[in-house]
Amino acid sequence: MTEDIQQIAEPSSIVRRIWSPSDADADLIRRAYDVALEAHKDQGRYSGRPYVHHVIETAIILADLGMDTKSIVAGLLHDTIEDGHLTAEGVADTFDEEVLFLVQGVTKLGHVRYQGLERHIESLRKLFVATSQDIRVLIIKLADRLHNMRTLEHVPERKQGRIASETLEVYAPIAKRLGIGRLYTELQDLAFPFVYPDEYEEVKQLSDEKYDQALNVIKRLRKKLIVELDDDKQIKDPTVDYRLKHLFSLYLKLKKKDMDIDQIYDIVAMRVIVENVEECYRVLGIVHGLWRPRPDRMKDYIASPKPNGYQSLHTTIFTGDGNMAEVQIRSEKMHHEAEYGVASHVRYKEKDAGGTRKLAWFEKFLNTVRSSDIAQDREIDNVPNWIKEMAAEQQDTTDPSKFMENLQTDFFEDRIFVFTPNGDVIDLPVGSCPIDFAYYIHSQLGDHISGARINQKFSSIDTELESGDIVEIITDKKNHPKRKWLDYAQTALAQGRIQRGIRQQNEGN
Ligand code: MN
Numbered sequence: 098m099t100e101d102i103q104q105i106a107e108p109s110s111i112v113r114r115i116w117s118p119s120d121a122d123a124d125l126i127r128r129a130y131d132v133a134l135e136a137h138k139d140q141g142r143y144s145g146r147p148y149v150h151h152v153i154e155t156a157i158i159l160a161d162l163g164m165d166t167k168s169i170v171a172g173l174l175h176d177t178i179e180d181g182h183l184t185a186e187g188v189a190d191t192f193d194e195e196v197l198f199l200v201q202g203v204t205k206l207g208h209v210r211y212q213g214l215e216r217h218i219e220s221l222r223k224l225f226v227a228t229s230q231d232i233r234v235l236i237i238k239l240a241d242r243l244h245n246m247r248t249l250e251h252v253p254e255r256k257q258g259r260i261a262s263e264t265l266e267v268y269a270p271i272a273k274r275l276g277i278g279r280l281y282t283e284l285q286d287l288a289f290p291f292v293y294p295d296e297y298e299e300v301k302q303l304s305d306e307k308y309d310q311a312l313n314v315i316k317r318l319r320k321k322l323i324v325e326l327d328d329d330k331q332i333k334d335p336t337v338d339y340r341l342k343h344l345f346s347l348y349l350k351l352k353k354k355d356m357d358i359d360q361i362y363d364i365v366a367m368r369v370i371v372e373n374v375e376e377c378y379r380v381l382g383i384v385h386g387l388w389r390p391r392p393d394r395m396k397d398y399i400a401s402p403k404p405n406g407y408q409s410l411h412t413t414i415f416t417g418d419g420n421m422a423e424v425q426i427r428s429e430k431m432h433h434e435a436e437y438g439v440a441s442h443v444r445y446k447e448k449d450a451g452g453t454r455k456l457a458w459f460e461k462f463l464n465t466v467r468s469s470d471i472a473q474d475r476e477i478d479n480v481p482n483w484i485k486e487m488a489a490e491q492q493d494t495t496d497p498s499k500f501m502e503n504l505q506t507d508f509f510e511d512r513i514f515v516f517t518p519n520g521d522v523i524d525l526p527v528g529s530c531p532i533d534f535a536y537y538i539h540s541q542l543g544d545h546i547s548g549a550r551i552n553q554k555f556s557s558i559d560t561e562l563e564s565g566d567i568v569e570i571i572t573d574k575k576n577h578p579k580r581k582w583l584d585y586a587q588t589a590l591a592q593g594r595i596q597r598g599i600r601q602q603n604e605g606n
Pocket of ligand 1: 241
């Protein structure tokens with residue numbers, strides 16, 4: 098194995114990937130590298146490579162995501178306590194409490210082995226609770242999983258299916274929810290052939306057949322658009338490119354379209370990247386001037402970002418020769434955020450204490466967290482509210498099936514953003530009504546709700562809220578929770594509080 102060690106990446110290959118590393122950064126990474134090398138010296142991987150290769154690759158993924166130095170160090174050390182026989186004190190002494198916290202967080206999550214539903218859910222629960230204290234723990238875990246997926250072919254066949262299913266059902270959706278496009282698309286595509294081998298073959302074949310044709314269409318459009326953009330003096334340095342839809346996302350879309358690939362217009366999409374938001378809309382105007390858009394397929398994710406923060410303009414156009422094509426327009430910043438999501442926030446935060454480069458949507462999350470109940474009894478750092486909320490619920494939930502239910506309704510479903518009259522953003526699951534909103538803000542507000550003004554219009558307390566609504570709660574001290582509210586409320590939080598309110602009234606009587 099000593100010979101093999103010579104072939105693994107040097108610490109400099111990690112340091113090189115960090116944006117303007119300081120001497121202290123480089124030194125810390127070298128030290129972690131040496132500790133990992135020593136801790137794993139007698140271990141190997143299924144691939145036959147030294148085990149340390151895995152932790153180095155994990156660290157490289159984290160560096161490429163733009164994560165901070167402590168995360169990269171923790172990536173190098175993430176298996177040392179569990180598998181490398183290092184002690185917690187050892188890690189704290191050689192590094193610091195922060196690194197130890199990250200390593201232990203990742204270790205605690207274990208390998209989320211699928212050993213029956215109960216065990217699995219227990220692991221998931223740990224995942225959320227551990228993460229609610231520092232989102233970096235989850236990102237390190239995702240990087241660890243990504244490298245395990247990249248080397249899944251070497252793992253014994255009997256284990257592959259379980260690892261791949263877990264990736265598709267747990268890890269990829271989390272990466273997606275965190276807005277890290279780079280991670281979730283690769284995780285999905287790596288897992289796809291192991292989980293659905295037949296479907297994978299079918300989709301692969303369909304896409305191979307269609308790809309060349311779609312690409313030719315896009316190349317023609319691209320030429321024409323570039324000429325037009327060059328003429329426009331107000332748009333500086335646009336990048337006109339294209340992207341191929343990744344296979345798993347193509348599969349999901351095909352399933353909705355009876356596996357008819359001719360119904361899919363974005364197998365190859367043109368992508369225009371410009372400097373700022375104004376230019377995005379300007380390009381959209383130019384595109385619509387050149388080709389007629391399908392009015393039903395224009396999506397403005399700049400004005401209404403997706404719940405995970407994704408922003409872009411999408412439009413589907415008639416190409417004039419019987420084809421249709423999708424064009425995606427975004428700024429450089431939006432593009433970066435689509436690729437790196439929460440990970441880009443971690444880095445910005447470290448480099449720019451002033452916070453001027455903080456993601457706008459993350460700011461909203463933080464504001465939400467600050468105004469919530471949970472914020473009062475917990476250190477708030479860089480954790481989106483929906484994760485905090487999940488973690489708070491999970492700590493009181495002992496019933497695993499209930500947990501799974503919450504996970505599916507609260508976590509994997511899309512969320513809406515609504516506003517308080519002061520402009521604070523509240524993040525709720527789709528289908529929520531003013532009752533959910535009121536309990537979210539304060540239990541007193543929920544308990545005495547009598548009505549609501551939505552966008553200044555009087556509305557009933559069971560009205561389904563939509564993203565962008567401004568919600569004001571009207572209360573009446575004489576009002577108390579009623580059983581029928583349970584039918585209206587969508588969130589676990591409101592359900593629990595209503596039940597508690599009803600119980601208290603019964604006891605009072
Ligand atoms: Mn690992």
